[in-house]
Amino acid sequence: MLTFIRGAGDLATGIALRLHRAGISVVMADIAEPTCIRRTVAFSEAIRCGSACVEDVRASLGATPDELRAIVEQGEVAVAVDPDAELVADLAPDAVVDAILAKRNLGTTMDMAPIVIGVGPGFTAGEDCHAAVETKRGHYLGRVLYTGSPIANTGVPGIIAGVGAKRVLRSPADGPFECVHEIGDIVTAGEVVGRVAGEPMLATIDGVLRGLLAPGVPAFKGMKAGDIDPRGDASFVKTVSDKATAVGGGVLEALCHFRA
Numbered sequence: 001m002l003t004f005i006r007g008a009g010d011l012a013t014g015i016a017l018r019l020h021r022a023g024i025s026v027v028m029a030d031i032a033e034p035t036c037i038r039r040t041v042a043f044s045e046a047i048r049c050g051s052a053c054v055e056d057v058r059a060s061l062g063a064t065p066d067e068l069r070a071i072v073e074q075g076e077v078a079v080a081v082d083p084d085a086e087l088v089a090d091l092a093p094d095a096v097v098d099a100i101l102a103k104r105n106l107g108t109t110m111d112m113a114p115i116v117i118g119v120g121p122g123f124t125a126g127e128d129c130h131a132a133v134e135t136k137r138g139h140y141l142g143r144v145l146y147t148g149s150p151i152a153n154t155g156v157p158g159i160i161a162g163v164g165a166k167r168v169l170r171s172p173a174d175g176p177f178e179c180v181h182e183i184g185d186i187v188t189a190g191e192v193v194g195r196v197a198g199e200p201m202l203a204t205i206d207g208v209l210r211g212l213l214a215p216g217v218p219a220f221k222g223m224k225a226g227d228i229d230p231r232g233d234a235s236f237v238k239t240v241s242d243k244a245t246a247v248g249g250g251v252l253e254a255l256c257h258f259r260a
Helices: 010-021 045-049 065-073 234-238 242-259
Strands: 002-006 025-030 051-054 057-061 077-081 095-098 115-119 131-133 168-170 175-179 192-196 199-202 207-212 224-229
Touching: 002 010, 010 025, 010 057, 010 115, 010 242, 025 065, 045 051, 045 057, 045 077, 065 077, 095 242, 115 242, 131 242, 168 199, 192 207, 192 224, 207 234
Parallel strands: 002 025, 002 095, 025 077, 057 077, 095 115, 115 131
Antiparallel strands: 051 057, 168 224, 175 192, 192 199, 207 224
């Protein structure tokens, strides 16, 4: 079974890991300059670096359908630059999963594959996808919806160790991002962790830098550019989150449901 995942950020990567470990072949697609901040657990890093390893799974960058198929046949996850999912026509996957997390549908339709799954807000099962998976932290996280839509975007980050919006770092200006610290570093509130156009981006709380934009990525003022984990365990930056694992389980359930 071949599944094409739109998006290759940290949540999409959590989905890819669960599918790959269940024996499902995975091709992922993202933009040419990914803006994922949890880069240590995102297969989108293969676009920057040629390959990426998350937990025990390796992903490699390909360009053509033949290259992507060869990567999959080697037992890896394949990654491509294909924001408009143009490769779907040639790859003819058994399933398409939209995990872009744009909070709206960016062109995914039910006729793209025999099984189409939308992840998070912006999708309605039975209209633009066969099933949708809830991404909001809480009681319904990871639940599969075969009718209806996931909870609408609230704009408020989920709570981790009692901290919500304050753990997210925002770009202070427009311009290319400059790292001062690295993912996994312990930081304290008020400490400079990055700069944009000479303006400092300060840590908002004490904790571990869980995410940070890649150096040189264009940022705009107010853009999400970092994330601090208040739990203070640096080992967490090397493993996908509980949220990504739960959502990945929901996608796997939906695939098995329709295959059965």
